[in-house]
Amino acid sequence: MPAPVDALVFGATGFIGRALTAELLARGQRVAATLRSRDTLTPWLTARGVDTGRLTLHPADITRPLTGLPQARDVYNAAARYAFGLDARQARAANVTGALHVLAWAATLPRLRRLVHLSGYRVSGTGLTPDYARQGAYEASKTEADLALRARAGELGVPLTLVNPSTVIGPGQYVGLASLLEDLWHRRLPALPGGPDVFLPIVTIGHLARFLAEVPAAPAGEHYWVLDEDTPPLPELIALVARHTGVPAPRRSVPLGLLRRLPRRLTGVDPETLTFLASDRYPTASARAFAERVGLAMPPAGEALRAWADDLVAARFGAAPPPPAPYGFHAVAGSRTWVIGERHSPTHVLLHGAPLNADCWAPLAAALPGPVLAPDLPGLGRSSPTSRPLDAWLAELFAPVRTRPVLVAHSLACGPALRFAAGHPDRISGLVLLSPAFLQAPGSRLVRSALAAAALRRMPAPRLAAQLGLPAGPELVSAAADLHRPGVARRMVAALRTANAEREEARALLDRVTVPVRLIAGADDPPAVPVRHPLTEIPETGHYPQLTHPTALAAHVAPHAG
Structure with a gap:
């Protein structure tokens, strides 16, 4: 028989379950977690610095009667089949039969303090009868x-608490409301579902995990609706996220009645999601009182939504691993600028070239000493456009920087970086120009790669990589994803044309810069004109050494750090 534990978590590999497990372990509890298949929990916890010394793992399938699990004081059931489009058999197996199996097993525990079951804010205590068709x-x-748990727990004398969270948001949540925000980000949301009073409340995963950890010590017999009543109505919520990410919010709405009548192929909306769009309010008084007693407070809804929007964009709405934090959108010279890294004390500021974004610096950043600051240029990557000059944007980007970093620019960004160095020599300790566009011949690969805005927008990552002579790694996947967004490819081509037009001006300015300057190029992509400044050529590489030879490049970039 396994050793007794303080808490046992069913569904510990899920979005809520893993956060709860991390919270319980952080509180020093001995935790048992059930797994149905391979262990994805331990790597997730380890990556977040959670000590797993008090964690044990146990195979279990809640769709069958449970045996062989450790004795536990507190039992949490966070296991559920959360998906739309399920058939009734699939849904009932995990969500009904599975929940009753957990209850039956908990009833056998001699020292059980509480069974905590995750229900739902739209279904719990409503008096509704299940209607699978509607x-x-x-x-x-x-x-x-x-309904079944409430009745059976009373029969068995099991101390049951139902916790009914609303839409749970946070890093790693890519379903539900996240799908609506993904459509917003990709400009696929021409109209909002429902009217101005639609209330889709949120709760952050951090607050919910802390709340759940406290529940077993609460008085028995109470159930809790955990949601933020200050969540703005859905149109305001969407507008808030749109402002933060720099995309337009839809101005029209479609009545829910009409959406329910229209075929899904026209609306793109799963009919099951429409039941969550309502103006109803919920009985949150007991949860608010309990949270106040144990010293818990929800973060402001707007702050939570903006942070989650950053997480969603960073992870491409679940399609890619996010970069190391910090990251997010910031207001810079009229642009909602996507920034990765340290805004105040970087040792290097990295400006990407075409047709890439700030993700292209990840291999180099890993090889550099100290923190870096890497933005997407305005109108490119994930950053929104600005009507102000690029030089003004760069000056404002540097406004919060307290150090004198090395400014590293690639390709078309070399011209703006050079002008910044000439105008603000006291703000940087050195300038590294990597494959400068203004030193290339007009027929270089840089110009050829532009093709046309329409071609760039249609180009998948493998084809883009082939066009640039690069392997189709995550940096190219990221770049291609941004080029597919409306307007980005067109602005990329315009930026290339501007860099080409400023060629002579930049060459003349190069000889007048007073900060230390180093030119670096791939041996297969050397400058087309002679230069007076020191030039380092990296063997066996072309226009993108930060992707093909980041370690060799770092050895030449790092000595400039002051």
Whole structure:
């Protein structure tokens, strides 16, 4: 028989379950976690610095009667099948039968303090009967489970607490509301579903995990609706995220009644999601009182939504691993600028060239000493455009910087970096120009790679990589994803043309800069004109040494740090 534990978490590999497990371990509890398949929990915890010494893992399938699990004081059921489009059999197996199996097993525990079950804010305590045809399999199964657990727990004398969270947001959440925000980001949301009073409340994963950790010590017999009542109505919520990310918000709405009648192929909306779009409010008084007693406070809804929007964009809405934090959108000279890294004390500021974004610096940043600051240029990558000159944008980007970093620029960014160095020599300790566009011949690969805005927008990552003579790594996947967004490819081509037009001006300015300057190029992509400044050529590489030879490049960039 496994050793007794303080808490056992079913569904510990899920979005809520893993956060709860991390919270319990951080509080020094002995935690058992159930796994249905391979262990994805331990790597996730380790990557976040969570000590797993008090964690044990146990195979379990809640769709079958449970045996062989350790004795536990507190039991959490965060296991559920959360998806739309399920059939009734699939949904009931995990959400109803599975929940009753957990309850039956908990009833056998001699020292059980509490069984905490994650239900739902739209289904719990509503008095509804499950209607699989009207609600859809997911919501109907959660309704059925809620009713069945309440009745069976009373029969067995199990101390049950139902926790009913609303839309849970935070890093790693890519379903539900996240799908709506993804459509917003990609300009695929021409109109909002419902009217101005649609209330889709949120709760952050951090607050929910802390709340759950406190529940077993609360008085028995109470159930809790955990949601932020200050969540703005859906149109305001969407507008808030749109302002933060620099994309336009839809101005029109479609009544829910019409959406329900229209075929899905026209609306792109799963009918099951429409049941969550309502103006209803929920009985949160007990949860608010309990949170106040144990010293918990929700972060402001706007702050939480903006942070989550950053997380969603960083992870490409679940399609890619996010870069190391910090990252996010910042207001810079009229642009909602995507910034990765340290805004105040960087040792290097890295400006990307075409047709890339700030992600292209990840291999080099890993090889450089000290923190870096890497933005997407305005109108490119994930940054929104600005009507102000690029030089003004760069000056404002540097406004919060307290150090004198090395400014490293690639390709078309070399011209603006050179002008900044000439106008603000006291702000940087050195200038590194990597494959400068203004030193290339007009027929270089840089110019040829532009092709046309339409071609760039249609170009998948493998084809883009082939066009640039690079492997199709994550940096090229990231660049291609941004080029597919409306307007980015067109602005990229315009930036290339501007860099080409400023060629002679930049060459003349190069000889007048007073800060230390180093020119670096790939041996296969040397400057087309002679230069007076020191030139380093990296063997066996072309226009993008930060991607092909980051370690060799770092050895030449790092000595400039002051």
